[in-house]
Amino acid sequence: MTMLLDNIHTPDDVRKLSIGELPQLAQELRRFIIDTVSQTGGHIAASLGAIELTIALHYVFNTPKDKLVWDVGHQSYAHKILTGRKEAFKNLRQHGGISGFPKREESPYDAFNVGHSSTSISAALGMAQARCLKGEQYKVISIIGDGSLMAGMAFEGMNYAGHIKKDLIVILNDNEMSISPNVGALSSSLSRIISGHAYNKFREELKTILQNIPGIGKSAYRVARHSEDFFKGLFVPGLLFDELGFRYIGPVLGHKIELLIQDLKNIKNLNGPILLHVITKKGKGYEPAENDPTYFHGVGPFNKETGKPVSHTSTATYTEVFGNTLTKLAEENPKIVAITAGMTTGTGLERFEQNFSDRFFDVGIAEQHAITFAAGMATEGYHPVAAIYSTFLQRSYDQVLHDVCMQDLPIVFILDRAGIVGEDGPTHHGLFDISYLRPIPNLIFMAPKDENELQHMLYTALQQSHPVAIRYPRGKGFGVPLDQKLNTIATGQAEIIKQGEHIALWAIGSTVYPAIDASERLASEGIHCTVVNSRFIKPLDDETLVHIAKNVKALITVEENVLQAGFGTAVLETLHSHGSVVPVCCLGIPDVFVEHGPQKMLRAKYGIDADGIYSTAKKIAHDSRVGIDPKKNTAFG
Ligand SMILES: Cc1ncc(C[n+]2csc(CCOP(=O)(O)OP(=O)(O)O)c2C)c(N)n1
Structure with a gap:
C-alpha cells in the first residue's frame, strides 16, 4: 500500500493533500512514531496525543514563515517527521542523531529551543513583538500543555501578552495530564470549562x-x-483567560482533523491574543500508552506489541533507594514532608505519597513555588524534602538562596538526575548544580558514591538544622548491599578509600567507583594512588585534603559537573589558600553544552570514566614536571 508519508518531505506536501486524506496521514505518523520510539525510547505519549493537532497546524499555517513554538517540545515528533526529518527520525535521541526536542540548529521549522517547560508563551510573544518592530507579517503560535500552563512563567507571559495586545495564538493542548494527573485550581477550572x-x-x-x-x-x-x-x-469558572486579555475559544476536539482545521482557519485572522483550548488524549492510538500515560510519558526501548520495557535488571535505581529510604524515615519522623514539582514518579515519591498522602505535596510544574512553599513549612517546624531534578532546580535559584539558605532553614534538596542524563541531552543534563549551589552560605552539599551511601546521606541530611543538598545520577546504582541501620556521616568528612604515594584521585559522587577502577589498573603498572571519596562538596574536608596533597606528587579531581566553579575549583581554592604546591589536574565537563547520547559514551568522551581517569593519571605520572624520568617509563621511580 502506498504511504502518504513517503511523499511528505516538507509541510508544503501536507498542504497539497485533501482534508479527507489527513486522517490516513495521522495513522501513518502514529505507526511510524510507535515503530521508531519502541526502538529508540523517547517521549511517546505526548507526541501521540498531538499528531492531529500538528498536521492541522502545518496545514493551516504557512510554516516556517509562521512560527510554531512548542512548549517543552516533547510532543513534537510528528512535527519533526513532517518537516523533513523522517529519515533522521530513525536516529532520534541517538548520539549524532536528531534531538528529542525542537532545535533551531536542526531545522528552520524549529522556531525555539526547548526542553524545560512553560517558556513558549514568552518566547512566542517576543517573536510577535519583534515582528511588529520589523514591520513584517507572520503568525506566531505557542503550543502549550495544560501541565506546563500551570507554571508561573506561562502566566507571566500571558499577563504581558494581554497588556501589549500583539497578535499571538496560544494553543492549549489539554489532555488533563502533566506527567501524572494534573494538579491545581487552574486544572480543575479547565476541567469545568470542558464540562461547561x-x-x-x-x-x-x-x-x-x-x-x-x-x-x-x-x-x-x-x-x-x-x-x-x-x-x-x-x-464556566474559567474566566481567567478573558481577564488576562486573551480571547478564549473552545474547547474543541483535538483528534478530529477536519474540525480542527476549521477552528484554526477561524482564528487565523483574528487580532490580539487568542487562546484556543484543544482537548486531546495523551498516548492516543496506542493502547498501552492510553492506559498508562504516566509510564509512557518518557520511556526507554519497549516491545511495541506488549508495551513492556525491553531491558530490566533488578538493581535498584538511586531514585528508588531515595524514595524507599525517605518513606522509611518518615515513619519515625512525623515532621518529614515531601515536595515535588510535577515529578512524583520521576523522583521516586509514589510510595511516600501512598503512605503519607497528608505529608506529600505535588505542586505542579512550579519549581520556584515548590522551594518557597518548603521554606514556609520549615519555618513552622517541618523538615521538607524537595525532590527536583538538578536541571529543573535551576529555575529556583533565587528561592534556594534567598528564601531557604539566607534564613538557614532545614530543607533537604534532592537533586536527582545530577550529571549526564543521556538521551534527553543538553536541556536535561544536570551539569551545573555544583557550580550554582556551592557558593551559597549555610548549605551543606553532598554526593554519594553509591546507592547505599545515598541512604546514609539522606539520614544525615535529616539530622541537620541547616539546608542540605544531595546530588545523585540518573539510573541504576552499583548493586551494592543496602545497610539496614543508617548512620550519620560527620559533616565535611571525606572517606579515604585507599592510600598510595604517587597520585591522589579526589573524586565525588558517581566518579568514585571509576576512580577506584582506574587506580587498580594504575597499580598494576606501578603507579600507586590514594583514592578519596570526598562525600562533601561543601564543606570540603580541608584537613584531609591538605594532608594528602603533601604526601603525593600530583592530585586529580574528578566530577560529573562543569569544571567552571565546580568541585575541582573548590579543591584548588582550598589547596591554594593553604599554600599547597602540588600539581592539580581537574577532570570534568569543559565549557560546553553536552550533546545527547548514552551516559556511558558521554562519560567516556569527556574523560570522567575509569579509562579517562586512568589515561590522565598515566599522562601525569609521565610528565617530567611531576618528577618522573619519562625515559624510564616508570612512575615516580
Ligand atoms: C521546568 C520543567 N519542569 C519539569 C519538566 C518535566 N516535564 C516534562 S513534560 C512535563 C509535563 C508537561 O505536561 P503538559 O504540559 O500537560 O504536557 P503533556 O506531557 O501532558 O502533553 C514535565 C513535568 C520540564 N520539562 N521542565
Whole structure:
C-alpha cells in the first residue's frame, strides 16, 4: 500500500493533500512514531496525543514563515517527521542523531529551543513583538500543555501578552495530564470549562435568538451581555483567560482533523491574543500508552506489541533507594514532608505519597513555588524534602538562596538526575548544580558514591538544622548491599578509600567507583594512588585534603559537573589558600553544552570514566614536571 508519508518531505506536501486524506496521514505518523520510539525510547505519549493537532497546524499555517513554538517540545515528533526529518527520525535521541526536542540548529521549522517547560508563551510573544518592530507579517503560535500552563512563567507571559495586545495564538493542548494527573485550581477550572462546553453553545444560541426578536431584540441582547459574566461564572469558572486579555475559544476536539482545521482557519485572522483550548488524549492510538500515560510519558526501548520495557535488571535505581529510604524515615519522623514539582514518579515519591498522602505535596510544574512553599513549612517546624531534578532546580535559584539558605532553614534538596542524563541531552543534563549551589552560605552539599551511601546521606541530611543538598545520577546504582541501620556521616568528612604515594584521585559522587577502577589498573603498572571519596562538596574536608596533597606528587579531581566553579575549583581554592604546591589536574565537563547520547559514551568522551581517569593519571605520572624520568617509563621511580 502506498504511504502518504513517503511523499511528505516538507509541510508544503501536507498542504497539497485533501482534508479527507489527513486522517490516513495521522495513522501513518502514529505507526511510524510507535515503530521508531519502541526502538529508540523517547517521549511517546505526548507526541501521540498531538499528531492531529500538528498536521492541522502545518496545514493551516504557512510554516516556517509562521512560527510554531512548542512548549517543552516533547510532543513534537510528528512535527519533526513532517518537516523533513523522517529519515533522521530513525536516529532520534541517538548520539549524532536528531534531538528529542525542537532545535533551531536542526531545522528552520524549529522556531525555539526547548526542553524545560512553560517558556513558549514568552518566547512566542517576543517573536510577535519583534515582528511588529520589523514591520513584517507572520503568525506566531505557542503550543502549550495544560501541565506546563500551570507554571508561573506561562502566566507571566500571558499577563504581558494581554497588556501589549500583539497578535499571538496560544494553543492549549489539554489532555488533563502533566506527567501524572494534573494538579491545581487552574486544572480543575479547565476541567469545568470542558464540562461547561454546553455554555458556549448556549451563549451563541442565546445571542441569535435575542437579536432576532423584533423590536426589543437589541436591548434584550445588551441586558443579557451585562449579565453574561454572571451566567459565565455559573457555567464556566474559567474566566481567567478573558481577564488576562486573551480571547478564549473552545474547547474543541483535538483528534478530529477536519474540525480542527476549521477552528484554526477561524482564528487565523483574528487580532490580539487568542487562546484556543484543544482537548486531546495523551498516548492516543496506542493502547498501552492510553492506559498508562504516566509510564509512557518518557520511556526507554519497549516491545511495541506488549508495551513492556525491553531491558530490566533488578538493581535498584538511586531514585528508588531515595524514595524507599525517605518513606522509611518518615515513619519515625512525623515532621518529614515531601515536595515535588510535577515529578512524583520521576523522583521516586509514589510510595511516600501512598503512605503519607497528608505529608506529600505535588505542586505542579512550579519549581520556584515548590522551594518557597518548603521554606514556609520549615519555618513552622517541618523538615521538607524537595525532590527536583538538578536541571529543573535551576529555575529556583533565587528561592534556594534567598528564601531557604539566607534564613538557614532545614530543607533537604534532592537533586536527582545530577550529571549526564543521556538521551534527553543538553536541556536535561544536570551539569551545573555544583557550580550554582556551592557558593551559597549555610548549605551543606553532598554526593554519594553509591546507592547505599545515598541512604546514609539522606539520614544525615535529616539530622541537620541547616539546608542540605544531595546530588545523585540518573539510573541504576552499583548493586551494592543496602545497610539496614543508617548512620550519620560527620559533616565535611571525606572517606579515604585507599592510600598510595604517587597520585591522589579526589573524586565525588558517581566518579568514585571509576576512580577506584582506574587506580587498580594504575597499580598494576606501578603507579600507586590514594583514592578519596570526598562525600562533601561543601564543606570540603580541608584537613584531609591538605594532608594528602603533601604526601603525593600530583592530585586529580574528578566530577560529573562543569569544571567552571565546580568541585575541582573548590579543591584548588582550598589547596591554594593553604599554600599547597602540588600539581592539580581537574577532570570534568569543559565549557560546553553536552550533546545527547548514552551516559556511558558521554562519560567516556569527556574523560570522567575509569579509562579517562586512568589515561590522565598515566599522562601525569609521565610528565617530567611531576618528577618522573619519562625515559624510564616508570612512575615516580
Ligand atoms: C521546568 C520543567 N519542569 C519539569 C519538566 C518535566 N516535564 C516534562 S513534560 C512535563 C509535563 C508537561 O505536561 P503538559 O504540559 O500537560 O504536557 P503533556 O506531557 O501532558 O502533553 C514535565 C513535568 C520540564 N520539562 N521542565
